[in-house]
Amino acid sequence: MFDGSDCFMEIRAYPELGLIDYHVGSVELRVPRISIRVTSGENWGIGDSACMVAMTTWRADAVDEAGWTRTCRMHDLEVLLFKAQVETIWNATR
Numbered sequence: 001m002f003d004g005s006d007c008f009m010e011i012r013a014y015p016e017l018g019l020i021d022y023h024v025g026s027v028e029l030r031v032p033r034i035s036i037r038v039t040s041g042e043n044w045g046i047g048d049s050a051c052m053v054a055m056t057t058w059r060a061d062a063v064d065e066a067g068w069t070r071t072c073r074m075h076d077l078e079v080l081l082f083k084a085q086v087e088t089i090w091n092a093t094r
Helices: 065-092
Strands: 008-014 019-025 030-040 051-057
Touching: 008 030, 051 065
Parallel strands: none
Antiparallel strands: 008 019, 019 030, 030 051
């Protein structure tokens, strides 16, 4: 993303598990790098009209500290953007 190289993504959703895996890499080889889990808020005592979302990013051995820091900062921003979009839609429907 930062070095101009091509990057391909494959999304694998498992609705029955509330899980989405993002496989990232080349055309020939994509590996799971990001997993998102969604679970009912009822499981966490916040009611069934809410949900909890967790994002896990897998760090490959070849990623140096600077690259990992950059990835974490980007994902922090993505979480804020996702949250804002969900809350905007939620508030518009209430």
